[in-house]
Every structure is written in C-alpha cells, then in structure tokens.
Amino acid sequence: MARVTVLYFASLRDAAGVAGETVDSAATDLRALYDALRARHGFALPVDRLRVAVDGAFARWDDALADGSEVAFIPPVSGG
Amino acid sequence: MPRFSLSPDPFDTAPLREALDDARAGAFAGFEGRVRNHNDGRAVDGLHYEAYAALAEAEGERVVAEALERFDILDARCVHRTGDLAIGEIAVWVGVAAAHRDAAFAACRYIIDEVKARVPIWKRERYAEGGEDWQHP
Numbered sequence: 667m668a669r670v671t672v673l674y675f676a677s678l679r680d681a682a683g684v685a686g687e688t689v690d691s692a693a694t695d696l697r698a699l700y701d702a703l704r705a706r707h708g709f710a711l712p713v714d715r716l717r718v719a720v721d722g723a724f725a726r727w728d729d730a731l732a733d734g735s736e737v738a739f740i741p742p743v744s745g746g
Numbered sequence: 747m748p749r750f751s752l753s754p755d756p757f758d759t760a761p762l763r764e765a766l767d768d769a770r771a772g773a774f775a776g777f778e779g780r781v782r783n784h785n786d787g788r789a790v791d792g793l794h795y796e797a798y799a800a801l802a803e804a805e806g807e808r809v810v811a812e813a814l815e816r817f818d819i820l821d822a823r824c825v826h827r828t829g830d831l832a833i834g835e836i837a838v839w840v841g842v843a844a845a846h847r848d849a850a851f852a853a854c855r856y857i858i859d860e861v862k863a864r865v866p867i868w869k870r871e872r873y874a875e876g877g878e879d880w881q882h883p
Binding site: 676677719740742745 | 779796800805826837838858861862863864866868869870880883
C-alpha cells in the first residue's frame, strides 16, 4: 500500500472535480493507479493517450508507486 | 536567467527582443502565436491556458537548450501565457538570435513545434455559441 498525492489537469481535473487528491493504493504500477482512478472518476482518456510524471519529472507507466510521491497525469497537451 | 517562462499576464515583447541583442547577430527570427477567432469551423470568443508549471518550465527550458545545441544560434527565448486570453492576444512568443537567417528560422520553428508537442500546457476554447472545451489533440 502506498499513499500518493495525485494531480489532475485540464479535462481530467474537470471530470474528477478536484485539482488533486491523496490516494491510498495497492496498484503495482502507475498504469494500474491511473486505471483505478479512471474507473472511479469516469475519465474519458485511456492511459495510452496520457503521459505521467512523478515529483515533477516525466516517469514511465510501469514505474512502481513510491510512498509519499506526487503523481501527475498529463493529458494530451495543447499549448501554442 | 531562464530562457523559457510562463506568464500569467499579457507581456511586452520589446524587452524580450532587446535581451537577444548581440553584435554578432545578423539575424533575429521571431514567432508570435496569437488567439484567433475560430477553430475547426467554430467561432471562438477566447481561450484559457492552464499549465503544470513546474514541469512546463523544466520541459520548456529543455526545448530551448536543445535548440541551442542543434542549431548555430547565439541565444533564444520563449514565453507562454497562462490564464484567460482574448482574441488577438499573444499566446506564445519565440525569439532567436543568430549570425545567419537559416539557423535563426530553423531554431525558431524547432522551439515552437516542440513546445506545442511536449510542454504540459492545455488550451480550453470558449465558443461564441456557448460552451467551452479542453483541447486534447
């Protein structure tokens, strides 16, 4: 079990209704964490459309959850 | 001094250009991305940009650093807006100083293309007919 802070942006934030939350999760990796939160909040975007960051740096979906870390789910970007 | 920054407010581009003044520079290439009044056939009233600031600043800085490595340029800057923007406002500004124009144009193009593709910033369009939508291309 790991306790992580999760950050949501853009359409994910609107769907979740919050900009972030603290989550206790038994997910084995970041992909499983997203899939669980997608089911909870009804996110439209599948994991393969997103990138993920941990503690302010891009990470890999098969990285394990680190207790106390900050996980940011990054939907397709549209700056410029 | 960062070469990439986010600006929550409208910014003046003259000081950004002056920061790139260099006696060795025979070329300056600039790009301004502006808010247009339509997208995909829909009339647009304005935009809102949101950023994951910590990562956007780090990734934007990497993009400009890559341009400095790949092209024969002297220096470059990029500023991206956040918050609410009206039609015609500058959403993103890129400036590149180089000895010659080819490298200046190429680096300017590289920076805007990579910023659009990689930097965690999101656009929400507000439509004239009502409603708003996040853009997740």
